[in-house]
Amino acid sequence: MTRLTRLSAATLAAALTVHCGTAAARTLIQNKGSDTLVNVAQAWAENYQKVSPNVAVAVSGGGSGTGIAAMINGTVDIANASRQMKSKELKLAKIRGQDPLEYIVGYDALAVYIHKNNPAESLSVTQLAEIYGEGGEAKKWTDIGITVPGCKRQKIIMVSRQNNSGTYAYFRKAVLGPRRDYKLGTHDMHGSKDVVDLVEKTPCAIGYSGLAYATEHIKMACISKKRGEACAIPSVESASDRSYPIARPLFMYTNGEPKGEIKNYLDWIRSEEGQCIILKKGYAPARAVSCN
16 A cells, blocks of 8 residues: 655665675665654654664654655655645645555644743733734734833734744644634744744744743743633643643654554654653653653
8 A cells, every 4th residue: 555665776875784795774764844843753763773773764854845745746755744734735645646644643732932021921812813813903012912021112023934834834724713814024934943043032022833942031821712711831731631722733644554664663653662752852742651
């Protein structure tokens, strides 16, 4: 049902290691996609070398859309995504002879970051939609009853991700709604860390990014569904029990049922050892685990 990894002549040469005149086959797994998952994916790849030294996992980011496109084109073995594949992507995959199979490998609380001097303690999804959504009335912090020290004219600086990001797509769907787009004028950042870095340096700013990118120099808002309702702080626990309103699953996709070393690698990622790694990186595991 799935394809075997097709290696070019150059890749085959790189995948062979020679010791004392004998060649030992080394499997190369190409893994690409979500910037939310890239640090975890790199940690998985590095730790798996100890488990299976003859398997090398090449990890790169670029966004969920980039990874999914590469999977559709048959140039990666595993695509990482912080959103589900779209119907048009699934249709294109079928046209290209691919059969995408989805795996949930963890959960993330999509944090809303504000400057450490911002006095806001909580924000609602409704308020976020008015800040980020097309036609939204919240253009200044004072429009939602907040005055931010050091923010000239109180104009809200909206920090977002680029449109091939799964984080961008998930936030639009979960916060703005399926038929609403972003306002013009957002600062679209290439990576999750870039979002946090800009908000940290900009009193007027607000941004969204994966929970694992939080630092002690920035503030995470407590989020409620509607203004006046109880809010939840983004955390591993609130992502696991879905009490956080913007919690989301994290995915890996393969072309059909994986076999051989690709299957072994995915099985290990979903094992206790692999799931403890994603927990240590600040995300919620896909299932209950007991970690040292």
